[in-house]
Amino acid sequence: MNDKQEPLIQVIEQDGGDIEIIVDPEQYRPIMASLSQAMCGAFDVAGEHEKTVFRTIRELTLRGREERERKRLPFSRGN
Secondary structure, X not given: OOOOOOOOEEEEEOOOOXXXXXXXXXXXXXXXXXXXXXXXXXXXXXXXXXXXHHHHHHHHHHHHHHHHHHHHOOOOOOO
């Protein structure tokens, strides 16, 4: 018996470069409070850090993608 649970948070990079963030709706508040505390240094009860959390996740994902792309490109000295 394989009871595979969905992850509590998923970060998906779409083909066009958009970042989709899916948070388990049943665990949304505790997940966002934990992420907010970890990323913003604050315990978010009112939800004011929610946008910062999503912006940070997107930025980290984009930076990772850019870093992977840089590693794939051949080194050029302006030639």
